[in-house]
Ligand SMILES: Nc1ncnc2c1ncn2[C@@H]1O[C@H](COP(=O)(O)OP(=O)(O)OP(=O)(O)O)[C@@H](O)[C@H]1O
């Protein structure tokens with residue numbers, strides 16, 4: 398084979414491999430979605446959400462919902478919102494610090510720590526929350542128990558490293574000429590970050606937030622040890638036990654007695670997907686609104 | 694032309710990046726109302742020299758600057774190379790236009806108002822007034838007055854370069870640093886910008902870098918030749934006015 402032929406072959410092979418990988422990914426996603434939609438759509442409806450209770454009574458909390466996913470839906474929503482409220486500001490601030498202020502040395506040490514934290518299995522994070530309660534019980538808070546707040550805190554710890562890393566990468570990926578511009582116009586380091594760098598890195602940071610939200614919504618291992626239960630109704634306070642969608646899917650699938658009950662699990666999975674989709678959409682909308690405001 | 698006293702005075706300025714010396718003992722004076730041009734081969738440190746004036750090199754980790762830079766403001770000499778000199782004041786006095794058009798990916802208006810509001814803390818009306826003035830100064834007002842809300846990246850290269858200049862002029866500096874301001878422009882835009890410099894010369898002291906000998910001959914009052922980080926020659930108008938002798942001198946230094 399001549400060298401030109403070899404180069405051409407390598408070219409074609411690369412193309413085929415990339416094309417195959419991309420198609421495979423799309424097919425896998427479509428297959429999963431198709432299966433979920435196929436099995437789950439039939440169950441979607443008021444009854445899946447609220448059981449025998451009228452939706453108005455359920456939403457106002459006038460009557461408890463016994464066999465619908467509404468409490469789990471509310472539980473997951475609160476969990477995601479709470480943990481993001483805790484983790485997103487801290488994570489973004491951490492990323493800003495690492496990229497803009499930290500010394501090279503600290504950057505590599507802290508960067509390693511962040512990567513290590515991202516690698517912690519979520520069950521370990523759950524165990525951490527659980528042992529925190531044990532310690533509290535044996536010391537100055539004997540009435541401490543696992544609850545929604547604790548679970549949110551542990552989830553926040555779980556998603557923090559993603560936020561730090563994506564923010565840091567989005568900022569340090571910005572070109573030098575953008576970085577020097579602010580100072581040359583008399584901006585302080587913080588003004589430059591706030592008015593020039595952050596708006597320019599907004600989309601990169603958003604992708605981290607979306608990743609973090611998805612992780613917060615799907616995680617089961619952390620909440621398993623920190624307060625999720627199969628039947629809790631709507632949480633009345635942050636100190637309450639709660640239900641969550643992924644856990645509901647798990648026990649519906651694990652303990653189903655008929656294929657109708659299993660279909661409920663698929664329906665619940667569909668709802669979880671739609672919930673995370675809606676959360677992504679919200680994050681996207683907030684980022685675009687801020688960007689529009691900043692750039693106008 | 695009778696120049697006033699010097700405006701800018703650099704003494705023995707040495708700049709190094711990561712222990713590599715880029716500029717070696719630079720001495721330079723800039724008078725008010727004077728346009729001084731720096732020429733030299735690519736990579737000899739011209740941009741670094743400009744950045745040494747407003748201490749922008751220090752934004753890079755691993756950069757060390759030695760020597761003394763002073764500027765005169767209202768008959769008072771200020772030593773800007775001390776550690777505690779307020780960098781913000783220095784950079785508002787010394788405006789810099791970069792080698793490549795460096796617009797923010799924001800709207801045209803925001804490109805101009807952002808530094809006015811952030812660095813100078815001007816209110817909305819005063820900022821708007823200065824925006825219009827600066828755009829008129831660079832002859833851009835008529836071209837963009839109907840599209841101030843458009844993204845600045847939609848402007849042409851020459852328009853972007855003039856926008857960058859307007860952004861600096863709006864801050865009302867005393868000294869201008871211009872890094873190859875016509876590098877990416879066509880003949881017509883170059884003409885416009887050069888004419889602009891002629892008129893700016895009367896109001897500002899200008900230190901400019903250029904790659905074009907003809908531009909140098911048209912605009913400069915004085916020329917400094919930089920080679921390998923050292924100033925190797927200083928030429929007055931009479932020395933580079935004549936095309937032949939100018940070429941001969943440049944052959945010698947490049
Ligand atoms: N931030 C930096 N870090 C390390 N080295 C740098 C940095 N900036 C410039 N240098 C080095 O300093 C030298 C001079 O660079 P400078 O940009 O000042 O050249 P120049 O004369 O402006 O060249 P050109 O005409 O191509 O723009 C180059 O060798 C470059 O590699």
Ligand SMILES: [Mg+2]
Nearest residue numbers: 739740792872
């Ligand atoms: Mg240069």
